[in-house]
Amino acid sequence: MPHDHHGLDPKSGDRRVAAAIWANALLTVAQVAGGLFAGSLVLIADALHNFSDMASLVIAFAARRISRRPADARMTFGYGRIEIVAALVNYTTLILTGFYLISEGLMRLVDPPGVDGWIVVILGCVALVVDTLTAALTWSMQKGSVNIRALFLHNLSDALASVAVVAGGILILLYDIRWIDPALTLLIAGYILWFALREIGTPIRTLMLGSPPDLDMGAVIEEVRRVPGVRDLHHVHLWQLQEHEAALDCHIVLEEEGWPRLEAIKAEIKARLNARFGIGHSTLEIEHPQAAHPPEQEATLPERA
Structure with missing residues (x-):
């Protein structure tokens, strides 16, 4: 049976995500109703954040299921990249939510409405419990998946936002500070934007076929150059x-005397790439030194030492 990269059985992971979906759905309904009744924008803001969590969980759940499909004639590399797409969608929705909350918060900061502090505190505490449990469900799963990491960070930010909601409700009850509600909304929105903009670069880099950030392209090239019989290489493309x-x-250019050992050299290159860098998929075009393709329109490669 296949397993996720974090070591959980896929069905167990799916059940965790499904439970988190239902928890966030119920919480969103309660917060929207409470926010409208209490006149609290910060509750509505937290509800929108939780609704985006629920949508993100649904997307992530679907992506997890689709990613386990085997490769076929339409998707010869398989469906694994759907989780990268899901992460990009989730971060994008977070950014849009953040900008919307900023616009609403600024308008209410000018004319702060009356807010029922008790409803804010009670629903804020409920949200804090649900957000903490949801983050706990995805914590052990996020280490091996950018898709689930997006969810975990989403839920963690919700838990922190819920702390701010509870604190705001207490201040409203004690001191009737009406501007605290839209002010906290702006803080939550700013935090959402900060971490979403910080994390969105990872799925964008992957979808743009960028080189893996944890791999040194120069080290990969030098390792191939050290294989006996290899003169040089060019047209190098490294991606996730x-x-x-x-x-x-x-493209690998062999020395003249390396041609009789062509297959052995190719096997050694692949073995070194896999052993040192974890590159299990490599396509090598072997060239004779007198018929090598010119290295045009490619990334600048380090000079041979």
């Missing part, structure tokens, strides 16, 4: 095939 699978495509 899927989240946990790097791929390499390059």
Whole structure:
């Protein structure tokens, strides 16, 4: 039976995500109703954040299921990248939510409405419990998946936002500070934008076929150059095939005396790439030194030492 990268059985992970979906759905309904009744924008803001969590969980759940499909004629590399797409969608919705909350918060900061502090405190505490449990459900799963990491950070930010909601409700009850509600909304929105903009670069880099950030392209090239019989290499392309699978495509120019050992040299290159860098998918085009393709329109490669 296949397992997730975090070591959980896929069905167990799916059950955790499904439970988190239902918890966030119920919480969203309660917060929207409470926010409208109490006249609290910060509750509505937290509800919108939780609704985006629920949507993110649904997307992530679907992506997890689709990613386990085997490769076929339409998707010859498999469906693993759907989780990268899901993460990008989730971070994008967070950014849009953040900007919406900023606009609403600024308008209410000018003319703060009356707010029922008790409803804010009670629903804020309920939200804090649900958000903490949801984050706990996804904590052990997020270490090996950018898709689930987006969810975990989403839930963690919700828990922190709920702390701010409770604190705001207490201040309203004690001191009738009406402006605290829209002010906290702006703080929550700012935090949402900060961490979403910080994290969104990872799925964008992967979808743009950027080189894996944890791999040194120069070290990969030098390792191939050290294989006996290799003169040089060019047209080197290193990218993430899927989240946990790097791929390499390059042209290898052999020395004249290396041609009788062509297959052995190719096998050694692949073995070194896999052993040192975890590159399990490599496409190598072998060239004779007198018929090598010119290295045009490619990334600048380090000079041979």
